[in-house]
Amino acid sequence: MTTLNDFSGTEQLDSNAIKAHELAKKQREISIAEFFEKNRHLLGFDNKRKALMTTVKEAVDNSLDACEEAGILPELNIEIIEMGEDRFRIIVEDNGPGIVKKQIPKIFAKLLYGSKFHSLKQSRGQQGIGISASVMYSQLTTGKPAKITSTIGVNQPSHYYELGIDTQKNTPKILKDEIVEWDKEHGTKIELDLEAAYQKGIQSVDEYLKQTAIINPHTTIIYTNPKAEQFIYARATDNLPVQPREIRPHPYGIEIGILIKMLSWTNAKTLQQFFTTEFERIGAKTAKDICEKAGVLIKTKPRSISREQAERLIKAIRVTKIIAPPTDCVKPLGPQLVEKGLKKEINAEFFVSTTRPPAVYRGNPFIIEAGIAYGGELTSDNQIKILRFANSVPLLYQQGACGITDAIIETGWRNYGISQSQKSVPVGPATVLVHMASVWVPFTSEAKEALAHYPEITKEIKLALQECGRKLASYVNKKKRVNEETKKRSYLEKYVPHIGIALKELLALSDQEESRINNTLRDMLEDIRGKVELEPDGTQTYSEELKPIINEENGVDDEQERRSNQ
Amino acid sequence: MNKKEEVINKIKDQATDVYQTIIKRQKPELEMPIRALSNVTYDPKKGFFELNGAMKKRTLTVNTIKTFAQTLRLMGLSQQLVKTNDIATKREAYYISKNWGDASFSEQTESDAIMDDVESLFMLNRERIGFIPEEKGGDVAGRLTVIDKDPDSGQEIKIDCTKFGSGSYSVPSTVEELQFETKADFILAVETTGMYQRLVKHNYFKKSNCILISLGGVPTRSCRRFIRRLSDEKNLPVYAFTDGDPYGWLNIYRTLKVGSGNAAHINKYFCVPNTKFFGITAKDIIDYNLPTHPLKDVDIKRVQDGIKNDPFVLQHPEWQKALQDLVKMKKRAEQQALATHGLNFVISDYLPQKLENPKSWLP
Known part of the structure; x- marks a missing residue:
């Protein structure tokens, strides 16, 4: 049996999710509450302030993904109400397709249900553990159930649920199940009470939603914060982003742990079949080539491959010429929309943006987009503001440790009319946006707050910034x-x-x-x-x-x- | 053509030139001599600093348009003053410019500089173009009657310079119209007011039948002009009596005798070439065993600069030697140091000895 250790150091698999998954299997011995307590820092609940952010983020990610998959222009209504000291109520309502009745409890009250982990597709969901973690957190800190309302069409009933989680079995506890009147064509609304803290600033929910509005210009967000201030981020385009396609892994991105796992999961009868069906860009000839180099028979059953053979296969893959993965599975926002997004939320006088052609790191296709807003209301005596995004999700934490920040620092801004001292973030009236879209975003840690430093990615970011920089300079x-x-x-x-x-x-x-x-x-x-x-x-x-x-x-x-x- | 019309025409010609150049869609230029020691020559026969040919051009461009406009406006003011027989002090001219909106001067130094430009543009002294300085011309006492006019009636007024008691007659800022009557033997120009006061108090001018003039530092233009006219018209020798230091020699005496670099365009009339230098000389310091002060670094620098660059010093080996002696001694002495031998030593001994002994003078 594979152990958790086999996966250490693999970016390919969301090791947090694996860990969680492994643990979830042992639910009979460890209560899920205990698991949650032990892993709350991995799940984004390390402190009260972050708990608020994570919950909003999970709900928003879900809503946006659901709307986009259903081809609906998203319209989100978000409200945070301060209920008492350290006690907040979060209400997120979307106009998504709605959820079929029987799925509602599982989606909201079963940890890791329908989790998107290990899917090689450009999606927001790669980022979190899911809304159910927030439900769990809410229950642990307030004892209150999650209140869900959802409807899937005009002539369909609206279902109202009050849900808890059975922390012993990791199953939904349905406290209320009713049909209610809801004046909504289709959509879902979730209401959660939790222990949290609200603060303004660059790592606030306010900022998160503002940046979400920038990178999702097709979305309308109406947000009321605990101070009862309402923000309306209106959509700037009626075009939905193109749905990205899921791809199989490319052999160059595979590491030993995941290969072993794939060998044990596959339905393929032979190695040849395994390679040609489970991977991108491997045909019969390449499969044969790899097996020969590794000294493994092509007809071997995948399940019978030893660890040592697997290592030889990995080495063989590294020295075999394999075509780069398809890149049409990554969908950028496009320079026009990046610019529109910036324009609608930042009052500057000059905007420039660019989308790089697809590139590949470790067998993973990715696209870098960058945009700069300059002048206007932006002040010139501070460091430039950096907006970092991964698959349309804002990254608010760990700016200093992020590959994006480093690439910005390494770019020579003085050529572009912005002052910069050695090895530091430039100073000037500018906001710089960098978006990485990829089937797999490499984070530095399980907290998923900063991009890892891959030379291919750094290079692309710098090229994108230089392109924008030249226009800015002129x-x-x-x-x-x-x-x-x-x-x-x-x-x-x-x-x-x-x-x-x-x-x-x-x-x-x-x-x-x-x-x-x-x-x-x-x-x-x-x-x-x-x-x-x-x-x-x-x-x-x-x-x-x-x-x-x-x-x-x-x-x-x-x-x-x-x-x-x- | 009288003097007044000559000035008015000169200004008008220059303005017409500018006007017609603009009409031809060309950039007008104002050309004036560079006023600096580097652009003067000294011919002892002529007796004063004379301009070399170097000129500066002020061409009308975006960068010079403000100064150009100010120059023209100052010319306009000058024309106005001359036409109406009026005068304006340099300070008044500065205040008049306050009516010019954007073209007004923000400091008097600016208007003074442009005024010097206009002056040299026409090679006329500023009194002739209607501007007069603030500063006092100098004090006079002795065997001299100045004939001036009453400003209202135009009637002659005779001023007897022996009758000011312990006070003095003040040289006015324009001296061109003054007339003189005198039977004096010479003019003694004194640097410091202190020494002048002593000579007046003890009626030195009666004893030696002379005219005393206090320079009060570097002599003003009108003071120089006053001495010049007096000396020329009445054929009087002029003797200068200053401190024994580089400033007294190079700044005060030299300016009195041959003029200055900055006023090179008008030196011809504003210096007194026949002046001779009484003292204090370097030799006096030794001969009279005068108490001294050490030369400061700036003094030494001033001397070395003078030996190297001053056209007047370059023409006179006597002065070069005097300056070098001073540097060697590293000492300087003030006029009033003579008091070490008694308060009236200067009257009873020093000046009479000087008068008797032309060999002790410097050119």
């Missing part, structure tokens, strides 16, 4: 030039009349002669300077006048702004 330089030029113009405008006045005085000129002098001078000196104007490239959407209106829409009142400026 804008910044143009702006500088125009500013100088405008200054000179106004200088000219200021003093030309005085030449006219003086000559009029000295030579008793007529008004006509005076204005002739002024016009000639203006003409002459401007001619020498040439015309200046900023090309209308459509990026100057920033407007001082719009600022208060936009703030109002975003629920930012003056006092709040003042506070955040301090």
Whole structure:
């Protein structure tokens, strides 16, 4: 039997999930509550503040995934209410397809049900353990049940459940099961009470939802925070993202632990069959090639492969030429939408974005997208703001340890008109967005808060930033030039009349002669300077006048702004 | 054509030139001599610092348009002043510019500099283009009658410079219209007010039949002009009596005698080439055993700079030697150091000995 140790160090499998899965199998001996207590830091419940964030995040991820799979433009209504000291109620309502009645208890009240782990598909779900963990946490901290309402269509009944989890058996405990009136075509609503803490700042739920709105421009989010401030993030596009395709693993990304696991799971009768059906890009010839190099017979039954043989197979794979994996399974947002997302939530004067062509690390296809918002309301004396995303999910923690941050630091920003001291985050009026879309996002740790440092990924991020940077530089330089030029113009405008006045005085000129002098001078000196104007490239959407209106829409009142400026 | 019209025409010609250049869609230029020691020559026969040919051009561009406009506006003001027989002090001119909106001067140093430019542009002294300085011209006492006019009636006023008691007649800022009557034998120009006071108090001018003038540091233009006219018209020798230090020699005496670099365009009229230097000389310090002070570093630098670059010093070996002696001694002495031999030693001994002994003078 394989042991947990076999999987240590494999990024391919979500080892947290495996651990959880292994443990879940032993539920008769260990209570699930105990498991939860022991692993809460892995599950995103290490502290009260994070518990609030994780719960919102799980619910939002579920809702967005469900809407997108069903081809519905998502509209989320999120409300956090402070019920007492350290006690909050979270309500998340979506317009998704709804959940069939019999699935509701399992999805919300059975740990690891329908978990997406070990699926090689670009999805948000790779990130968490699922909403049921939040239900569990809610039950442990408040003893209150989760309240679920869901309907799948106009003529269908709306089901209302109150659910708990049987912590001994990891099964749903149905406390209430009713049909209710719900004025909703289709959708799901979850209500959870939990022990939590609410705080503003860069790692707050507020920020998480704002960034979610940026990277999901097809989504409308209406959010009311515990201070009863409402934020409306309206969608900027009616086009749903293309659904990514699931792929089989590429041999280059396989490590010994997962290979052994796959060999034991497979239904294939021979190694050849195993390779050609379980992997991308292996045909009969390549399979034969690998087996020969490893010194293993091609007809061997997968289950009978020893650990030592498996190691030889891995080595053989490394030295065999195999075509790169298909990349059409990764769906980027696209430069237009990245820009739209930035534009709708950031009041800057210049936006630029780019989407790199697909690339591959360790057999996993991925795409890097980057965007920069510059100037406008962004302040110039602070470090630039970094927005990190993995498969459309914002990463708010561990910025310093993240591969994205390092790639940003390694990019030479001074060339692009933004100041940067050695080996540090640049300083300037800019927000930099980096999004990694991949069938498998490599995180540094099980907490899934920072990207691991793969040279292929760093390279792509830098290339994307350089592409944006060059456009930014030309804008910044143009702006500088125009500013100088405008200054000179106004200088000219200021003093030309005085030449006219003086000559009029000295030579008793007529008004006509005076204005002739002024016009000639203006003409002459401007001619020498040439015309200046900023090309209308459509990026100057920033407007001082719009600022208060936009703030109002975003629920930012003056006092709040003042506070955040301090 | 009288003097007034000449000035008005000069200004008008320059303005017309600018106007027509602009009409031709060309960039107008104002050309004026560079006013600095590096651009003057000294010919002892002529007796004053004369400009070399180096000129600077102020071309109208975006960068120079402010100064250009200010120059033209100051020319306009000057024309106005000359036409109406009025004058404005440098400070007043600065305040008048406050009406010019964007073209006004923010500091008087700016308007002074542009005024110097206009002056050299026309090679006319600023009094002739209507501007006068703030500073006092210098004090006068002795055997001299100045004939001035009453500002209202235009009637002649005779001012007897022997009749100011312990006070003095003040040289006005414009001296061109003054007339003189005198029977004095010479003019003694004194650097410090302290020494001048002593000479006045003890009626030195009566004893030696002279005119005493207090320079009060580097002599102003009008003071130089006053001495010059007096000396020229009445054929009087001029003797200078300053401290025995580089400042007294190179700044005060040299400016009095041959003019300055900055005023090179008008030196011809604003210096007194026939002035001779009485003292304090380096030799005096030794001969009279005067109490001294050590030379400061800036003094030594000033001397070395003078020996190397001052066209006046370069022409006079006597001065080169005097300066070198001073540096060797590393000492300087003030006029009033003579008091070490008694308060009136200067009157009873020093000055009479100097007058008798032209060999003790410096050129």
